[in-house]
Amino acid sequence: MLRASAALLDRSVVVHFLCFERNSVETKTIWLDGKFVAAAEATCAISCASLMDGMVVLEDVPLFKNERGGFVFRVDDHVKQFERSAKIAQIELPHTSSKLAKAALKVAKASVADGCDEGIVRFIAYFGGAASTDGLLPLGGQASVAIFCMPFSGEAKSISAGSDACSGCGDSLPGADGSFRDDEGAHSGERGLSCSDSEVATAGISSWRAISNNALPPQAEFAASRANAAFALREARQRGFDEPILLNEAGDVCSGARKAVFAVRDGVLSTPPLACGVRESVERDTVINFAMDLDVPIVEERMTRADLCIADELFLCDAVHGVIPVSSIDGCAIGKPGKTGPKPGSITKAIQERYAKMLAGKLDEYEAWLAQVE
Numbered sequence: 238m239l240r241a242s243a244a245l246l247d248r249s250v251v252v253h254f255l256c257f258e259r260n261s262v263e264t265k266t267i268w269l270d271g272k273f274v275a276a277a278e279a280t281c282a283i284s285c286a287s288l289m290d291g292m293v294v295l296e297d298v299p300l301f302k303n304e305r306g307g308f309v310f311r312v313d314d315h316v317k318q319f320e321r322s323a324k325i326a327q328i329e330l331p332h333t334s335s336k337l338a339k340a341a342l343k344v345a346k347a348s349v350a351d352g353c354d355e356g357i358v359r360f361i362a363y364f365g366g367a368a369s370t371d372g373l374l375p376l377g378g379q380a381s382v383a384i385f386c387m388p389f390s391g392e393a394k395s396i397s398a399g400s401d402a403c404s405g406c407g408d409s410l411p412g413a414d415g416s417f418r419d420d421e422g423a424h425s426g427e428r429g430l431s432c433s434d435s436e437v438a439t440a441g442i443s444s445w446r447a448i449s450n451n452a453l454p455p456q457a458e459f460a461a462s463r464a465n466a467a468f469a470l471r472e473a474r475q476r477g478f479d480e481p482i483l484l485n486e487a488g489d490v491c492s493g494a495r496k497a498v499f500a501v502r503d504g505v506l507s508t509p510p511l512a513c514g515v516r517e518s519v520e521r522d523t524v525i526n527f528a529m530d531l532d533v534p535i536v537e538e539r540m541t542r543a544d545l546c547i548a549d550e551l552f553l554c555d556a557v558h559g560v561i562p563v564s565s566i567d568g569c570a571i572g573k574p575g576k577t578g579p580k581p582g583s584i585t586k587a588i589q590e591r592y593a594k595m596l597a598g599k600l601d602e603y604e605a606w607l608a609q610v611e
Contacts, residue, residue, distance in 0.1 A: 273347070279383075281363075281365040281381070282365070282367060284367050285363070285364065285365045285366060285367065286363075286364035286365070286366055286367065286369070287363035287364045287365070287460075290364075291459065291460055291461030292326065292363065292364055292459075292461075293361060293362070293363040293459065293460035293461070294319070294322035294323055294325075294326050294328065294361070294362045294363075294457055294458055294459055294460070295319075295322070295359060295360055295361045295362070295458050295459075295460060296315050296316075296318050296319035296322065296359070296360040296458055297315075297357045297358070297359050297360075297556045297557070298310065298311070298312055298315040298341060298357065298358040298359070298360070298556070299357060299358075299556050299557065300345050300348065300353075300354070300355060300356050300357065300358050300386060300610070301355055301596055302354045302355055303596060303597045303598050304597070304598075305598055305609070306349075306609065306610065306611075307345065307349045307354045307355075307609075307610035308598075308607040308608055308609050308610055309341060309342060309345050309358060309607075309608045309610060310556075310596070310606060310607065310608075311519050311523070311606045312338045312341055312342065312358075312608045313334065313338055313608075314519045314522075315360070315519055316334050316337045316338050316341070316360075317334065318458070318517075318518070318519060319337070319360045319362070319458075320334065320337075321456060321457065322362070322456075322457040322458050322459070323362050325454050325456065325457035326362070326457055326459070328362045328364075328380055329380070330362065330382060332382075337360070337384075338608075340384060341358050341360070341384050342608060342610060344358060344384050344385065344386055345358055345386060345610045346610050346611070347386075348386035348388075349610055353386060353388040355388065355389045356386050356387050356388040356389050357386070357387045357389075357556065357557060358384060358385075358386050359384065359385055359386070359387055360382070360383070360384050361382065361383045361384070361385075361460075362380065362381070362382045362383075363380070363381055363382075363383075364380050364381075365380070365381045389557075436562075437562040437563065437564040437579045437580065437581060438479040438480050438553070438561050438562065438563050438564065439477075439478045439479050439480070439563070439564055439565050440473070440478055440479065440480045440481065440482050440493070440551075440553075440563045440565070440566050440567075441473050441476055441477075441478035441480075441481060441482070441566065441567050442481075442482050442484065442542050442566065442567055443469040443472055443473060443481035443482060443483050443484075444472065445465065445468050445469045445472065445481075445483060446483065446484060446485060446486055447465065447483040447484065447485045447486075447491035447492060447514045448462055448465050448514065449485065449486055449514060450512070450514050455511075455514050455515065455516045456511075456516060456517060458516065463495065465483075466483075466494040466495045467494070469481035469483055469494050470494040473494075480493050480494065480496070480553060480561065480563065481493060481494050482498065482542070482545065482566065484542065485513055485514045487513075488541065488542075489509065489513050489539045489540065489541065490509050490513070490539075490540040490541065490542065490544070490545060491509060491513050491514045491515060492509070492514070492515055492516070493553040493555075495555055496553040496554060496555040496558070496561070497515065497516075497518060497520060497521040497524065497553065497554045497555070498540075498545075498551075498553060499524060499551070499552050499553070499554065500540060500544065500545055500548040500550065500551050501548060501549050501550035501551070501582060501584045501585070502544075502547065502548050502549050503549070504533070504534065504584075505533075505534045505535070505536060506528050506533050506534065506535040506536075506584060507535070507536050507537075507538050507540060507544075508521070508524075508525075508535070508536075508537055508538075509537065509538070509539065509540055510537040510538065510539065511537075513539060518555070518556075519556070520554050520555055520556050520559075521554065523554075523592070524554050524560070524588060524592075527588045527591045527592065527595075528584075528588065530591065531584075531587055531588070531591065533584055533587075533588075542566070542567075545566045545571075546566055546567075546569045546571075548571055548572070549571075549572045549582060550562075550571065550572055550581070550582030550583075550584055550585045551563040551566065551571045551572075552581070552585045552588075559589070559592050559593075560585065560588055560589045560592055562579075562580075562581035562582070562585050562586075562589075564579030564580075565579070595607075
């Protein structure tokens with residue numbers, strides 16, 4: 238357990254919610270303690286503890302649109318994940334789950350009104366007080382929670398919920414030449430991912446290892462842990478791959494760059510267990526639900542890099558991209574290529590299509606996952 242002072246845990250938490258203008262790095266409106274205020278009123282000191290020590294927990298909730306309007310995806314489940322992260326970090330949240338979810342919808346509504354109807358609604362809990370020189374959690378200052386909306390831009394397009402075709406977005410880190418890959422079989426930051434046969438990603442095993450369960454708990458989404466994914470993603474792009482695959486210290490497959498890993502072999506869908514350092518993300522659970530709907534056998538099992546090479550299908554999944562088919566790992570082709578090049582396998586394709594139908598509001602059984610922005 239992480240240690241926090243009793244004085245800090247007893248302090249009330251200030252909650253403020255931010256909304257980003259489309260394609261802008263500046264916030265337009267902020268929801269602070271139940272009311273919208275000017276962006277200039279929500280600030281923290283440059284020497285605040287979380288900025289100095291990385292003690293920030295966060296959760297990303299997709300904001301999408303379909304023909305019925307805007308909606309937030311599985312907001313209640315994402316709030317639970319956010320609360321778990323805060324509990325591990327020993328940050329006490331003064332609001333109920335219901336209140337946080339309703340506040341997120343208010344932020345999404347303001348975002349849509351400002352012209353941003355697709356993006357990420359992000360929860361952040363952090364310590365705004367001054368950092369101590371000994372590296373411990375601050376004895377003074379105030380813990381804060383923020384929720385803001387980050388729009389999808391040219392480098393981050395969303396899953397398309399308006400049709401049965403599923404598209405995602407390329408990460409914003411460029412390759413070694415400073416540009417995003419856009420050749421056959423690669424996914425591009427400009428166009429995003431698609432269900433079309435030519436839209437697949439390449440992956441490489443990263444030299445960086447996933448953070449150990451006993452170093453920084455993966456069940457808490459810390460801002461500090463995202464540096465690990467950033468290192469791996471940068472290295473992958475520099476090596477000419479679209480995505481990295483991280484192993485844990487034991488050499489078992491763990492995850493992509495903040496993405497869940499799924500492999501198909503002989504009709505069975507496999508994914509690494511939580512004990513391997515995998516985060517129990519909402520998107521991982523979504524794919525598992527879809528596999529069960531499709532009567533696809535699914536198991537949690539330890540996998541090696543060799544298991545990925547001999548897989549019939551391989552894909553990644555996260556909150557922004559949705560399902561990302563992988564055509565090769567370290568140059569080793571996955572499955573059998575189509576006549577025009579690599580393409581998603583049948584199970585990957587079926588899960589992609591179910592994902593897109595759900596986002597389009599065409600699956601009644603998952604209607605509760607889509608919170609309408611009204």
